[in-house]
Amino acid sequence: MSLKEEFYEHLHQIFSLAGLFVPKSSSEEMDSKILQYLLGLDDPIPDKILVELIKKIVIPKLPIDDSKLELEKFISTVSKLPHLPEFDTILPLLGRLLITQLWTDISKPPAMIAGDLYRSSDGSGYNKLSSSLGKANSQYALTSRIQNPIKLSVLPKPDQIFDEILVQDGEFVDHPAGISSMLFYLAIIITHDLFHTSMADPTINLNSSYLDLSPLYGSNADEQKSIRAFNGGLLKPDTFADSRILLQPPGVGALLILFSRNHNYIAQNLLEKNESGRFSITDPNDPKQLAKQDEDLFQTARLVNCGYYINVILHDYLRTILGLERTSGTWFLDPTTPYPKKGQLQSLPTGIGNLVSLEFNYIYRWHPAVSKEDTAWVENEFKEILGDDWENITIDEFKKKMGSWGRSIPKDPSKWTFKDIERDSDNRFKESDIARELINGTLKVAGAFGANRIAKVFRPIELLGIQSARNLGLSSLNDFRRSLNLVPYNSFEEMNPDPKVVEKLEKLYGSVDNVELYPGLMTEKSKPPELGSAVSLPFTVSRAILSDAVNLVRNDRFYTDDFSPRNLTVWGWKEVQSDPNDLSSGGVLHKLILRHVPNIYKENSALALYPFIIPSQTKKNLQSRGNDFWENLDYDVPKL
Numbered sequence: 001m002s003l004k005e006e007f008y009e010h011l012h013q014i015f016s017l018a019g020l021f022v023p024k025s026s027s028e029e030m031d032s033k034i035l036q037y038l039l040g041l042d043d044p045i046p047d048k049i050l051v052e053l054i055k056k057i058v059i060p061k062l063p064i065d066d067s068k069l070e071l072e073k074f075i076s077t078v079s080k081l082p083h084l085p086e087f088d089t090i091l092p093l094l095g096r097l098l099i100t101q102l103w104t105d106i107s108k109p110p111a112m113i114a115g116d117l118y119r120s121s122d123g124s125g126y127n128k129l130s131s132s133l134g135k136a137n138s139q140y141a142l143t144s145r146i147q148n149p150i151k152l153s154v155l156p157k158p159d160q161i162f163d164e165i166l167v168q169d170g171e172f173v174d175h176p177a178g179i180s181s182m183l184f185y186l187a188i189i190i191t192h193d194l195f196h197t198s199m200a201d202p203t204i205n206l207n208s209s210y211l212d213l214s215p216l217y218g219s220n221a222d223e224q225k226s227i228r229a230f231n232g233g234l235l236k237p238d239t240f241a242d243s244r245i246l247l248q249p250p251g252v253g254a255l256l257i258l259f260s261r262n263h264n265y266i267a268q269n270l271l272e273k274n275e276s277g278r279f280s281i282t283d284p285n286d287p288k289q290l291a292k293q294d295e296d297l298f299q300t301a302r303l304v305n306c307g308y309y310i311n312v313i314l315h316d317y318l319r320t321i322l323g324l325e326r327t328s329g330t331w332f333l334d335p336t337t338p339y340p341k342k343g344q345l346q347s348l349p350t351g352i353g354n355l356v357s358l359e360f361n362y363i364y365r366w367h368p369a370v371s372k373e374d375t376a377w378v379e380n381e382f383k384e385i386l387g388d389d390w391e392n393i394t395i396d397e398f399k400k401k402m403g404s405w406g407r408s409i410p411k412d413p414s415k416w417t418f419k420d421i422e423r424d425s426d427n428r429f430k431e432s433d434i435a436r437e438l439i440n441g442t443l444k445v446a447g448a449f450g451a452n453r454i455a456k457v458f459r460p461i462e463l464l465g466i467q468s469a470r471n472l473g474l475s476s477l478n479d480f481r482r483s484l485n486l487v488p489y490n491s492f493e494e495m496n497p498d499p500k501v502v503e504k505l506e507k508l509y510g511s512v513d514n515v516e517l518y519p520g521l522m523t524e525k526s527k528p529p530e531l532g533s534a535v536s537l538p539f540t541v542s543r544a545i546l547s548d549a550v551n552l553v554r555n556d557r558f559y560t561d562d563f564s565p566r567n568l569t570v571w572g573w574k575e576v577q578s579d580p581n582d583l584s585s586g587g588v589l590h591k592l593i594l595r596h597v598p599n600i601y602k603e604n605s606a607l608a609l610y611p612f613i614i615p616s617q618t619k620k621n622l623q624s625r626g627n628d629f630w631e632n633l634d635y636d637v638p639k640l
């Protein structure tokens with residue numbers, strides 16, 4: 001059988017499987033019949049030459065080699081077709097095919113707009129045709145359709161759920177793949193970039209639905225103003241916009257300060273290089289020109305800084321999540337790749353905008369991962385903010401106390417400090433203070449996911465979360481799984497093989513179809529760390545966050561169509577690239593660490609190059625590659 005005949009044989013089988021009857025025939029006849037089927041014609045195409053021409057249009061070899069003049073041959077053949085009755089249906093169809101091909105060449109809606117280079121302060125205009133999509137202060141989207149309503153006359157009380165299956169019972173369990181707290185510090189920055197549920201109305205998200213570093217740059221014009229120096233595009237020293245970061249362990253703030261410092265490094269370099277004179281002014285005393293220069297430098301620096309951030313997410317964070325550092329391969333998941341139409345594969349759009357959903361807000365509540373040390377830190381913090389009876393505080397009290405804490409901090413974010421970490425006379429934090437938090441973040445092993453793994457200190461937050469999800473009518477875990485095309489769980493045992501967990505779930509929910517989304521996500525089984533899922537997330541969570549990541553990045557025009565030297569400058573565009581063959585296997589975060597807390601880490605420090613994994617585990621992971629690559633790294637803890 002020739003290759004072509006073999007191909008037709010396969011195709012015949014596929015069509016038969018799909019219930020489409022296609023008689024076996026010669027390949028020529030087959031071509032004509034397949035085209036007849038694809039084009040919805042009543043009769044086979046009557047002419048061999050036409051079949052060949054139509055094939056080239058329906059199944060083109062992309063990109064098209066126009067030197068072969070295929071299009072011209074097509075037009076000239078079509079224009080010479082004799083007026084015969086058998087061509088009556090074919091002629092208009094040929095026109096339709098040609099117009100369709102030419103029409104689909106150009107992406108719709110347009111993703112790039114000339115001269116519209118910058119991110120807005122609140123995420124509006126990221127997509128020009130639906131310019132409010134995903135801007136701050138919008139209602140959340142919903143992902144999951146309710147197909148099987150929960151059949152339980154009385155749902156278990158939130159505190160019953162927390163006290164039975166969520167609260168840590170017994171010893172803290174180390175993360176099985178040695179994931180460090182630093183990975184979760186970045187996860188906290190990501191979640192604080194995407195979600196800020198309004199206390200007044202839980203359907204409203206006060207943040208933009210884009211990974212645009214809103215924790216650093218703010219989510220509206222006022223917040224953005226509060227962090228800018230209004231000179232040379234700079235930010236105030238070591239300043240960020242989102243006060244919620246102050247409630248987190250200081251390592252999260254330290255990581256965000258790397259991005260704050262990086263912004264100023266970028267702005268200074270942009271002005272110094274001043275490519276094509278794009279930041280030039282003619283009169284250094286003209287306030288109007290100075291203001292425009294400041295704005296252009298600020299906005300361009302933000303684009304470059306976000307370029308670093310997205311590459312940290314793709315090359316450090318996702319790589320660790322997928323366990324890719326254990327192999328020498330350089331493959332990674334790149335949602336930004338352009339995929340034009342190919343054969344019957346439709347093109348995959350980019351830059352079409354994004355709106356995060358309530359379900360994803362819950363997918364991303366990873367409180368089980370908080371380390372032992374950070375939990376102790378949070379306990380102290382909560383005692384101060386919530387009072388001595390913090391463990392038993394009611395939801396209303398919790399909201400009230402959090403509100404008054406928010407009003408008690410300085411209005412000017414450049415005055416914010418972390419507990420025990422003060423600002424120097426130049427208003428910057430000491431390198432050693434920032435480095436200490438980052439180093440400890442890499443040394444502190446995160447907590448394992450699973451049922452009964454959330455520290456008690458999170459009780460009020462979890463009760464609020466469970467109650468709020470209920471008020472908002474979120475779907476069951478199984479319906480959410482259906483919405484992602486995952487098979488629903490048929491039994492509690494399928495959801496989690498641990499008999500102790502099964503027993504508790506059964507008592508609370510009766511049937512697996514009744515399990516609510518959030519309690520379900522936090523108690524289902526976790527993925528084994530060995531197989532491409534190093535972070536050992538709960539099954540549904542692990543699948544959902546990959547879909548989320550791909551959408552967030554691909555749908556943002558600033559990371560796809562507009563991610564170019566035109567917008568970022570040639571220097572900026574080169575700066576943010578990852579190099580898969582370097583010591584960090586393509587990581588980007590080490591560049592920020594080595595640059596912004598200089599002379600503390602060695603250039604080859606495992607803690608800088610693989611900050612999301614505790615160093616002893618990094619050594620094991622790299623050794624498992626089976627070569628001597630691991631010997632290039634220094635695994636000692638940097639001295640302060």
Ligand code: HEM
Pocket residue numbers: 184187188191195196197198247248249361362364365366367369370374378461464465
């Ligand atoms: C390390 C200590 C942490 C503390 C002190 C903390 C604290 C809080 C607080 C106070 C809330 C607000 C509850 C509400 O208003 O409904 C919250 C919600 C949330 N947390 Fe955490 N959290 C921590 C770790 C994490 C981690 C590691 C993640 C995941 C990466 C995470 C993800 C979330 C998300 C997505 C929300 C919902 C946010 C919103 O809707 O505005 N948190 N957390």
Ligand SMILES: [Ca+2]
Pocket residue numbers: 193194207208209210211212213214
């Ligand atoms: Ca955002």
